[in-house]
Amino acid sequence: MNASARHDAVVIGAGHNGLVCAAYLAKAGRRVLVLEAGESVGGCAVSGEIHPGYTVSTCAHILHLLHPGVIADLRLKRHGLALSAPDLATLALLPDGEHLLLSSEVQATRDSISRFSRRDAERLPGFRARLERFAGALRPFLMATPPRLANGTWRDRWTLIRLGIAIRRLGRTDMRELLRIVGICSADLVEDVFESDVLKGVLAFDSVLGSFLGPRSPSSAFNLLYRAAGESDGRRGALSHPKGGMGAVTAALAAAAKSFGVEVRTAAPVAKVAIEDTVATGVVLESGEEIAARTVVSNADPRRTFLDLVGPDQLDTDFVRRVRHIRMDGATAKVNLALDGLPDLGGSGPHMANARLLIAPGVDYIEHAFDDAKYGAFSAEPAMEITIPSLHDPSLVPEGGHVMSIMVQFAPYRLRDGGWAAHREAFGDHVLKTLAAYMPDLSGRILARQVVTPDDLERDFRVSGGHWHHGELILNQLFMLRPVPRFAQYRTPIDNLYLCGAGAHPGGGIMGAAGRNAAREIMRDWSR
């Protein structure tokens, strides 16, 4: 242990998880320094100006997972966290101008689905309720440290027992159903229950959003559970817009962290974790500056942390193999637009104000989009999630203007035929061309366009592979297996080096769980 160090902990990266972790450690009275490579804090949770006066969430745009405990513990509301739209509906657009509206208004939702299928309208509430029961059983484990299997302590065993009890307490029928669906593909899950393409498309879209999976890929159903386990300001499963864009969330986090005494330095890329005889003793910045610390915490993804910042010289071959084999090729891209006015949405226009829009008209549509990506091309007809946050947050735009934030599935990290540099703008054009079928006047309204591909995410946000979750959220990379088996407790093979980012349990999304869990484990070790 590095007793002479001025810092109890140095956190590499000021993504939301790094900030959460730092804030918790500082709140407990520790001296914490956060080093962020970028010009500003936030990682993938940032807002950016894409045209003078037009601000939009650069990557993540919908807040639906941020843990209520984190909000309360860190007093984020006092530090500026506010929602401009607390409960977004989902408006699925169809090329013929038709639409489906799903919201927390039960009757309206039922009516909307009935236009496609009465059976589906009747079955959705039961389906959602069951998903919510499953999510309820799993929710506490988002905030738990995964157990170790071999050499476990009573605490590890207790976590496993609790998981067993939680699942068993669902009752026989639900338990069977949970065990049945947890590894299957979402297409099977929704096709078992529903008949209308449009509703199945919506559910299938949410099951693959952020992942490099199609609705017919094994394990895709799990993502629905993960999303359902999320809460937005106490509302389970609700989708919200933070006021000021996603950057405002991390700005609030940074303010909270600073209020507890955390020091944050931006434009301070870390080159190496300093290691003496298998123990981390601090970090070395790219500038050459050395900073000693008792503990080093990495918010960077596992591959970057281990292969670049630690380096294979300090690691075992089998461990390095496992790290290299983490599936973490991203397939989600973002297109952000500054608009001189609202596009015409035809009949569905009136509902747009409080909704996210989906272009996902069926399971097959999404699976076809995935097929392209599977073989290294971006989707000929991509599936999309679109938000227009300026509709309820005038602070983002000048009078009359709007910003549109488009999440695009799929845009594979490993693009064949020349890579992203050669195809980035063509991809942007292609997205707009697909959208033209739904919003014919859109292209005439564009003042500026920003395209963020997985390649850009890797370069500008330092996420290896540009993956939303810093590593695919699939069964073999979850819980005790995340990021790699035997190191799922935020600890690493290097003593005094911890992980606190999305690559650790429970995964990505603006949730704060990994950061908070890591802080708990670090303090546990400190008090030993």
Added chain:
Amino acid sequence: MSEAITSDFLMKTPFHARTAPLCLSGKWGRWAGYSSVDCFYSVTEEYFAVRTAASLFDMSPMIKYRVTGRDAARFVNRLITRDIGACPPGHGLYVCWCDGDGKLIEDGTVFRLAENDFQINTAEHNFCWFEDTALGLDVTIADVSEEFAALALQGPLSRLVLERLGLTGIEAMPYFGLAWFTLDEAPLLVSRTGFTGDLGYELWIEPGRAEMLWDRLMAAGKDYRLTPIGAAALEMVRIEAGLIEIGFDYIGAEAALRESRKRSPYELGLGWLVDLKKSYFVGKRALAEEKRRGGPRWRLVGLEIEGNKPAIESFIYRGRTEVGHVTSAMWSPTLKKNIAIAVLEAPYATPKADLWAEIWHPRELEIRKINAPCRVVRRPFYDPPRRKA
């Protein structure tokens, strides 16, 4: 199997044309995809050639890797548990390498041909492990197994054979030294290494000149009773020498299916190969931890057993408790002793322990059970000063 196995199912070593006519017993074995002579005519005669004269063993099937590049030394040091810094160019080192749990993958020899040029000799294929261990380093790893024919020339008279062959300066070569010669215009690498525990050398030459080397050696060794030997005789001398063999005394960590079958260097008596003071190497963390906890559960030891019935695959008991088992065993004709290599639970791995071996001995198709007292002794069982002199 639908296709007939043809006679060239196994590969032939570069010495095959010389060894095959001499293999009167017809006893061949398989070794890394090659036909390898198990015994030419008499195991006993071949054994005594190693211990009293000079022997020639075709070790061409040995797997050989060449490691070159700016970071070659760094790679080797990341791989092995010993410090390669202690091995200057022109020398070899007996080494082992482990997985991340500190369990032995294999033991073998490393030749440092030049500062950043190495040859690693192994019994098993290690290419993937080596490549993966080299991540981020500027090294080239090549399997050069087929680029060298190799002979082990071992026994008290082996030096004289090489002198007679005309390799001037051979007498000055140190134990584990390397030296380059030219024989009939072919480059010849000689290493003072071996698997017999005796004075001996290993000779490495391009396959096209293998028969020339064989012929020249046999001619030079005529007056020294130079005798070709097979794997069976070699097995005897390596047990006497107390050397361990993968697949017999331990299972490589990459090959073992059961976690409990993997062994650390400390368990195999190879603790002297582990340098915890050098920079990080694969398995260091686990090995340091094992050492900190007072060492492993198992210990590999030498045993001397009463009687003359080899304790092959015997269980070892203390009182009525089973405390280990034999991995290699033989009657040693030179020592006139019944010896074995065994794995024992650590508390019993001491000369003070009161142990006995349960030996199942076949006698004209009838199996007899013998309970033979035994005790832990120092390895190597047989270690003449000439080995290193």
